[in-house]
Amino acid sequence: MPNYKLTYFNMRGRGEPIRYIFAYMNAEYEDIRIEPENWPAIKPSIPYGKLPVLEVDGVILHQSLAIGRYLARKAGLSGKTDLDDARIDALLDSIDDFITAFPWSYEVDAEAKKKQDEYLKTAAPPLLAELEKSLGDKQWFVGDSVSLVDFYWDTFSEDLESFHADFAKDYHKLQALKKRVRAIPAIAAWIKRRPITKL
Numbered sequence: 001m002p003n004y005k006l007t008y009f010n011m012r013g014r015g016e017p018i019r020y021i022f023a024y025m026n027a028e029y030e031d032i033r034i035e036p037e038n039w040p041a042i043k044p045s046i047p048y049g050k051l052p053v054l055e056v057d058g059v060i061l062h063q064s065l066a067i068g069r070y071l072a073r074k075a076g077l078s079g080k081t082d083l084d085d086a087r088i089d090a091l092l093d094s095i096d097d098f099i100t101a102f103p104w105s106y107e108v109d110a111e112a113k114k115k116q117d118e119y120l121k122t123a124a125p126p127l128l129a130e131l132e133k134s135l136g137d138k139q140w141f142v143g144d145s146v147s148l149v150d151f152y153w154d155t156f157s158e159d160l161e162s163f164h165a166d167f168a169k170d171y172h173k174l175q176a177l178k179k180r181v182r183a184i185p186a187i188a189a190w191i192k193r194r195p196i197t198k199l
């Protein structure tokens with residue numbers, strides 16, 4: 001097993017799907033969590049200046065989805081065919097577009113809250129409806145086994161629920177998928193032992 005070092009902030013965010021994969025494959029890794037006050041000093045030393053990064057035997061990978069796909073291949077969480085891989089990627093990119101455009105702000109002032117509520121009210125329903133259509137009556141988004149995009153759905157929706165608890169509550173199939181992901185024994189055990197963070 002390579003030597004893995006994950007560096008991210010002390011939150012779930014874009015680091016959490018990667019931590020889910022490590023839990024799922026029962027791999028040892030260093031879970032380095034940077035506090036915001038230390039970030040400005042560290043940022044210049046990080047390739048491309050953003051987190052997460054994953055060090056694999058000294059080689060630094062950036063971009064959370066590239067890291068996720070790399071690990072998913074090792075963990076058996078990618079598609080069974082090239083076409084399934086492309087479908088997983090397309091769903092990941094749709095979710096990622098949504099997360100990237102979300103007006104993140106950790107200040108809980110009224111102005112920020114208004115922008116976030118507005119975004120969730122207008123931009124979430126079309127995405128959630130499409131995701132529910134893609135899932136259909138299947139157990140998992142793509143193929144007949146769990147993949148990276150199922151993890152991604154769970155972690156990203158958990159983060160958005162901390163801004164608006166009910167944002168996806170009416171999407172019953174997506175909610176059931178969330179439960180299914182969290183019932184995977186390795187994921188349930190990770191959720192129990194992971195550090196508690198606001199996001």
Ligand SMILES: N[C@@H](CCC(=O)N[C@@H](CS)C(=O)NCC(=O)O)C(=O)O
Pocket residue numbers: 013014043049050051052062063064065
């Ligand atoms: N597309 C990149 C986005 C990375 C990103 O924006 N990371 C944020 C945290 S989620 C960050 O490092 N922010 C601090 C900064 O830009 O200085 C990925 O998926 O890894």
